[in-house]
Amino acid sequence: MPRKPSVQLYSVRDAVQAxxxxxxxxxxxxxxxxxxxxxxxERAVExxxxxxxxxxxAPSGHAPVIDSExxxxxxxxxxxxxxxxxxDPFVPSERWRTADDVARTADRVNxxxxxxxxxxxxxxxxxxxxxxxxxxxxxxxLELFVxxxxxxxxxxxxxxxxxVGGADTPALLRSLxxxxxxxxxxxxxxxxxxxxxxxxxQGEVDVAAILAAAPQALRVVEFDxxxxxxxxxxAQSFAWLQENDR
Numbered sequence: 001m002p003r004k005p006s007v008q009l010y011s012v013r014d015a016v017q018a019x020x021x022x023x024x025x026x027x028x029x030x031x032x033x034x035x036x037x038x039x040x041x042e043r044a045v046e047x048x049x050x051x052x053x054x055x056x057x058a059p060s061g062h063a064p065v066i067d068s069e070x071x072x073x074x075x076x077x078x079x080x081x082x083x084x085x086x087x088d089p090f091v092p093s094e095r096w097r098t099a100d101d102v103a104r105t106a107d108r109v110n111x112x113x114x115x116x117x118x119x120x121x122x123x124x125x126x127x128x129x130x131x132x133x134x135x136x137x138x139x140x141x142l143e144l145f146v147x148x149x150x151x152x153x154x155x156x157x158x159x160x161x162x163x164v165g166g167a168d169t170p171a172l173l174r175s176l177x178x179x180x181x182x183x184x185x186x187x188x189x190x191x192x193x194x195x196x197x198x199x200x201x202q203g204e205v206d207v208a209a210i211l212a213a214a215p216q217a218l219r220v221v222e223f224d225x226x227x228x229x230x231x232x233x234x235a236q237s238f239a240w241l242q243e244n245d246r
Contacts, residue, residue, distance in 0.1 A: 005034070005185070006220045007234060012231065015230075021050040033057065036061060041073060041074045057082060066105065066108055088125055088126065096134045097141075122181070131165065133166060155182075156182035157214070169205075170206065180216070181218065186224070187205045197224060199240060
């Protein structure tokens with residue numbers, strides 16, 4: 001039986017800004033039953049109404065929790081929307097250069113994970129390329145980060161950016177095991193030029209091997225950018241996953 005993937009709403013950010021209910025309705029028409037909102041704490045009431053109207057759920061969501069002065073408000077918004085896993089999607093490259101950098105971020109994530117637990121939430125982190133590109137003591141910064149994480153912290157591995165960052169992404173996923181509860185699925189040229197991204201199965205990323213290496217992870221389809229109609233690109237990715245991810 002095909003899995004039921006989610007979709008990161010950043011892919012359709014222009015449509016979300018212009019007409020949130022309409023954007024969610026179009027995704028539901030494609031077949032998506034789950035979505036991953038970004039910045040949901042800024043529009044929690046709107047998101048709640050739009051999710052209900054479209055008949056979709058949001059098991060995970062992105063928000064800038066690590067640098068927030070009020071993370072509790074973000075976790076409260078997650079509860080409002082039925083989100084169970086909150087992911088911080090971005091700590092910039094300059095904060096992944098030294099062992100002290102990595103330790104500070106990991107300790108902050110552990111602290112936030114404990115707070116999230118009070119809201120019956122799981123907290124985790126989403127990578128870009130630099131956590132793999134930047135090395136500390138001869139190891140990718142991401143490895144040191146994971147070594148320092150509390151057991152309850154989860155990871156959402158962006159499999160495209162891990163690949164661009166030089167990782168053997170299937171091997172990385174196998175090494176991280178069940179800590180990886182979500183993966184971003186995207187394809188295209190192995191390039192930082194996001195305009196070259198393509199629907200799953202049409203680019204240079206070995207998406208099939210990635211999926212096989214993380215059977216436990218919820219698949220979240222995403223485009224950082226897309227040269228064509230992004231809803232059409234998402235529909236192509238959805239169809240490919242329905243055929244190839246069983």
